[in-house]
Amino acid sequence: MSHPHPELSSPPAPAEGALRIVALGGLGEIGRNMTVFEFGGRLLVVDCGVLFPETEQPGIDLILPDFEYIRDRLDDIEAVILTHGHEDHIGAVPFLLRERRDIRLAGSKLTMALLEAKLTEHRIQPVTEVVAEGDRRTFGPFEIEFLAVNHSIPDALALAIRTPAGTVLHTGDFKMDQLPLDGRLTDLPGFARLGAAGIDLLMSDSTNSEVPGFVTSERDIGPVVDDVFRTAQARLIVACFASHIHRVQQVLDAAVANGRKVCFVGRSMVRNMGVARELGYLNVPEGVMVEQRDLDDIPGDRLVLVCTGSQGEPMSALSRMANRDHSIRITEGDTVLLASSLIPGNENAVNRVINGLTRWGARIVHKGNALVHVSGHASAGELLYVLNMVKPRNFMPIHGEWRHLRAHAKLASLTGVPDERIVIAEDGVVVDLAGGEAKIVGAVPAGYVYVDGLSVGEVTETSLKDRRILGEEGFISIVIGIDTTSGKVVAGPEVHARGAGIVNADFAEVVSRIETVIGEAAADGVTELHQLGQLVRRTAGKWVSDNYRRRPMIVPVIVEV
Known part of the structure; x- marks a missing residue:
């Protein structure tokens, strides 16, 4: 365990009527999102995700939030609310449920389906509750209103958390694509309504706070993907996140238009797309899918492979292809489409994969040379829009590295939020909302917990x-x-x-x-x-x-x- 701020002492007990907020992950880093809300002795957890290791953490599979802060209070947890189905928001749930298996989990239909598939692999039968935008649910002293938001995965939600201490708007990961592929808009009228009623604390996604303007629409990628399909002379291999259902849908549509068959490669890709197809989030035309065992029977110029590995993950299908450690061998003339942007810290790993694929004669199409991906996070223009619309009494940037948190705080200041009401915290810093004001009151241990094979927390x-x-x-x-x-x-x-x-x-x-x-x-x-x-x-x-x-x-x- 590590203490984030030696100058901060352990916090006192929450004052009567105060809402306590403790991020155990996701502040000062990209990933491991987990925030604990406490009111009246009861706890609400928002998200419970993992962080993926970097090169200076050799042998590590995953990095978890440190549950020590809540370990002695697991029975006080009313629910774990999941904003969406990305690994950095749901990946640590199986490890939390090892501590207490009957914690209630709530999230959208797709989020819960992806999580349940994951929990099945861990042999855990969860207690779940499916919610949707527009719903209101009460979990102990916490009343939650769920609002639709755009993101790079369907069914993402923002949360309005109401307590006697005030109302918190937690955006989750979001953007404001005005022409989303699934037609599901970020609920700006809902944000405006909440702002008019009064938001005591806005907790907002900071990932793209340094990027000016507004995010490009997902629809703008379609013509570029079609062009890659038309110009590919042999096999086409598309690497993206196993949760990016919208991108996979674009690939399926382009494959049908260009007379190609599609094969999903990699366990997580097969699992997630199976869930999405079953729930109706992914439309798979009849006869387009083929199994990996049948690939040798299909000409390369009639084939598309969809796999993981866009971030250079060592054990992903694409990395193994680059290293000649996969049954699918890259050959001269293949086209590889990296349909994602780089997560900070993954640059070297991705470059190694690109070089490995190029060595075997592949043509690489990536964000650096074509518009093949747009971010799932709001840029500065969108963040300003939300700040001006919501007009929060207090502001706390979340989901980002220090530079992102600082940039977002600056945007809040520019929109008129008083500097003394802007709270920049990091993992383990304790924030109390009381009397209409959010203040840092202490810090608790919130270090990394490493997963190495079957070992959890034993690697120091x-x-x-x-x-x-x-x-x-x-x-x-x-x-x-x-x-x-x-x-x-x-x-x-x-x-x-x-x-x-x-x-x-x-x-x-x-x-x-x-x-x-x-x-x-x-x-x-x-x-x-x-x-x-x-x-x-x-x-x-x-x-x-x-x-x-x-x-x-x-x-x-x-x-x-």
Whole structure:
């Protein structure tokens, strides 16, 4: 666990009539969204998502919010409300339900269907409630009104959370596409109505707060996708998020128009599109779909593969194709369409995949050279529109890195929100809404919880540091037999290196140094094995640093004889 603000103490108990807000993820980062609302001793959780690891977190599969803040209060949770079905908003739900399985989950029809499919893999039978825009539900002291919003997945919702302390408008992830593919507009009249009634705190998506203007409509991508289909000479491979149903629909429509068959590749893509098709969110024309086992029977210029991997994820189908580690082999003339924008931090991984695919002769079409993706998040013009329409008494930017939160706060200031009423918080910072004013009152631990295989929370920052050292500098083991009576070396030292860039023949000098320091320690009466191990580590480490300017992991093994 990590404490986000050492200068902030633990918060006092909430004042009577106050609404407490604690983000356990999603502030100061892109992902891991989870916010806890507390009123009258009862809790409401909004979203429960994961963060995907970066290169400095080797071996990690997922990063979860830290549940420690609510672990002793799981019975106080009225419900977990899910704004939409993206992994950074629902991916950690299975891990929360391991702590208490009967927590009520509420979200839109598609969101709950995607989550239930995920929970089935975890062998969890959830308690769910499907809601829709226009609905109002009461969860303990929290009355929730659900409002429709555009996003890069259907059925996304904003939340108006009413309590005796005031009304909070939580936008979730949203944009204001005026010509959405599914005709489902962001409910601006609903936002305006809430604003007229009075919004005590606006919590709004900040991801694109640095991007000027308004987001491009999804419809503008259609002609570009059609053009890619027309010019592709062989197989066409489209990589996008496994949840981007609108983009997959555009691909299906273009495939039908150009006489191509479509195959979904990758477990998450097959699962999610199956759910979307079953619920009617994805229209799949008769006869267009084929199975992966039948691909060899279809000419390449009649085929489209839809897979995951647009962010360079190491185990995704596209990354494996680039590395020649997939049954589908990229060949000269294939066209690969990366139908997504880059999530910050994934640039290097995506570039590696692009280079790998290009090596095998593929033509790559991506956002850098064609309009093949538009963001699912509101740009600055849209954010200003919402701020002016809602006129919140207090404002708290959410869902973004620090630069996004700061930029969004500046927009709020420009629209007239008093600076003292703008709260910029990060994970673990406690905000109380009381007497019509939102203030920071303390902080709680909100560090990363790492998932590594079946291990949850057992990998620490120290473990990751060791992994990074091993990966970047290698390691050296030194085995020594010590006489327990005299403390003298009776076997070894045997020195072995892996990945340190040092050949074993070069260790003769350091062996003699180790023998010397062990002998001196014995003469001084030092026989405790831990102390001897530290002497060996320091001696070897200084020798390696002086001669090679490297800092490998050094593992002394002292054996009593």
